[in-house]
Amino acid sequence: MFIHRGYHEASIYRVTTFNPNKIWQDYGTVTHFWLVTFNIALIVAILLAIFSLTVKSNLPVIRKWLTAIVAAIFLVYYIFINIYLKTIPLNDGYSYNALDPKLWNREGIISVIFILFIAYAIFTFFKTDPKMWLYVLLIGAIAGQLLFVESPVNPRGYFLTYIFMYLIAMKFVLKALDAIKVNQYVINLALLLALIFMGGNYQIKVHTNYVANLERVNHPQFYKRGVLFSKHIPYREFVWTNDLTNQQSPTYWNLYLTKHHLIKN
Structure with a gap:
């Protein structure tokens, strides 16, 4: 380093x-x-x-x-x-x-x-x-x-x-x-269930955050005028700086939403 x-x-x-x-x-x-x-x-x-x-x-x-x-x-x-x-x-x-x-x-x-x-x-x-x-x-x-x-x-x-x-x-x-x-079978089963639970729980939270964030950035006031939103995603601790809204880039989301044809009419 x-x-x-x-x-x-x-x-x-x-x-x-x-x-x-x-x-x-x-x-x-x-x-x-x-x-x-x-x-x-x-x-x-x-x-x-x-x-x-x-x-x-x-x-x-x-x-x-x-x-x-x-x-x-x-x-x-x-x-x-x-x-x-x-x-x-x-x-x-x-x-x-x-x-x-x-x-x-x-x-x-x-x-x-x-x-x-x-x-x-x-x-x-x-x-x-x-x-x-x-x-x-x-x-x-x-x-x-x-x-x-x-x-x-x-x-x-x-x-x-x-x-x-x-x-x-x-x-x-x-x-x-x-x-x-x-018993080794019990150990393996417990590890598998734990892995499925933890992995599934994480993926659900990440996807929920993604959907919630996509919803709040998909507004012209934000991606065109840069007006910050006040609503937070459900699991703030999973993202950078606890989901501070000033960390979002209107220019980035304008390009992203346009590229993926996600902009609402």
Whole structure:
């Protein structure tokens, strides 16, 4: 990323920093929420898998119960913190305008401890699995460099890490299902149904947004005069900047609607 010439020239848009305080502030107020906290389905899956693997393992008794208890504490914490954070609205850049410094500092510290706990769990249950360690290194390589970016700070850059985070989660879950001896047919059926549900749900929402957006841009006042509309699509969180209406281009939609013969009479 840093070989891009934009990071070697003065720019108000692209700014880097090596100031530890600024790095921590960006991590605490924005980054860790999207890297860790908001991925609640991923967190629940990994922690339940760790708990199951720990209970079924041959670890020393004290270590076994400490690991299980810590996994349970993290599970309860992340469920409740996500419920609480739902009461604080995100801005159109998908970050918080103002958070209590005590909250984001505590949250940031807990996320670091959580990451270390996952590393410990990988060492415990996948010590000799080179793929798991490769996934960890790739997450570090992608996310690590972004910590030095002061501007722009947004969740978009971290999306690539989700690929490897989900690969790690899949290994944990499959190993846990193996340990509790769940029938392979049941596992495959559950995965298929989950895939169909999630994929179908996503496609329905995207199509609903597309139809709703096409309806609102298909007015001469917008695509000819540039008068912005006020109505939002049903699933705003699925589009850029939370569906800010000033992000729509009248010129683009005029050309698009004309090209596809969609302009209403």
